[in-house]
Amino acid sequence: MPRLFSAKVILYFFLLAVLDGTVMPVFQIHGVYPSLLYLFVCYAAFEWGAPKTLFVAFWAGLLRDLLGGGLIGVEASILTLLALALDFLVQKMEKALPGIYFIMTFLFAFSAGALRLLAGYAGELPASLVWNYLGAIAMTALYTSALLPFFNFMTNGWFGRSSRKQYELFR
Numbered sequence: 257m258p259r260l261f262s263a264k265v266i267l268y269f270f271l272l273a274v275l276d277g278t279v280m281p282v283f284q285i286h287g288v289y290p291s292l293l294y295l296f297v298c299y300a301a302f303e304w305g306a307p308k309t310l311f312v313a314f315w316a317g318l319l320r321d322l323l324g325g326g327l328i329g330v331e332a333s334i335l336t337l338l339a340l341a342l343d344f345l346v347q348k349m350e351k352a353l354p355g356i357y358f359i360m361t362f363l364f365a366f367s368a369g370a371l372r373l374l375a376g377y378a379g380e381l382p383a384s385l386v387w388n389y390l391g392a393i394a395m396t397a398l399y400t401s402a403l404l405p406f407f408n409f410m411t412n413g414w415f416g417r418s419s420r421k422q423y424e425l426f427r
Contacts, residue, residue, distance in 0.1 A: 313339030
């Protein structure tokens with residue numbers, strides 16, 4: 257588990273931000289493309305634990321705020337609050353269930369998109385458009401969670417796989 261303020265983590269953050277802003281829109285399907293920064297927050301929750309996830313979520317949200325052009329701090333606040341909930345769920349979930357990481361990633365990305373929609377356009381959109389936007393948010397969350405195995409492989413290669421072995425003290 258690397259230190260958060262190491263050059264490796266900071267470089268990886270900026271690499272993901274650049275890929276999110278430049279390369280990922282090329283891979284869009286019907287106007288929907290995944291977010292690598294959301295995947296990094298989920299990776300931190302699954303692999304590194306609660307204290308580091310909050311910092312990763314805050315900085316990922318701040319980078320998305322700076323690249324997205326909206327109000328600075330909105331996405332950072334949303335991702336930090338959702339990271340708290342994600343950490344709580346990761347601690348309580350059964351990790352042996354197949355597909356649980358996909359479900360958690362989908363719920364995280366969908367919640368972040370829905371809250372960002374709510375914060376940005378609260379009361380301004382007609383109901384018919386809200387359902388269209390929620391459909392696009394759901395497709396973005398599905399696309400993001402579908403990239404989870406590739407992203408975990410890439411990130412484990414970058415940071416090295418952390419060993420979480422529990423040793424038995426008494427037999």
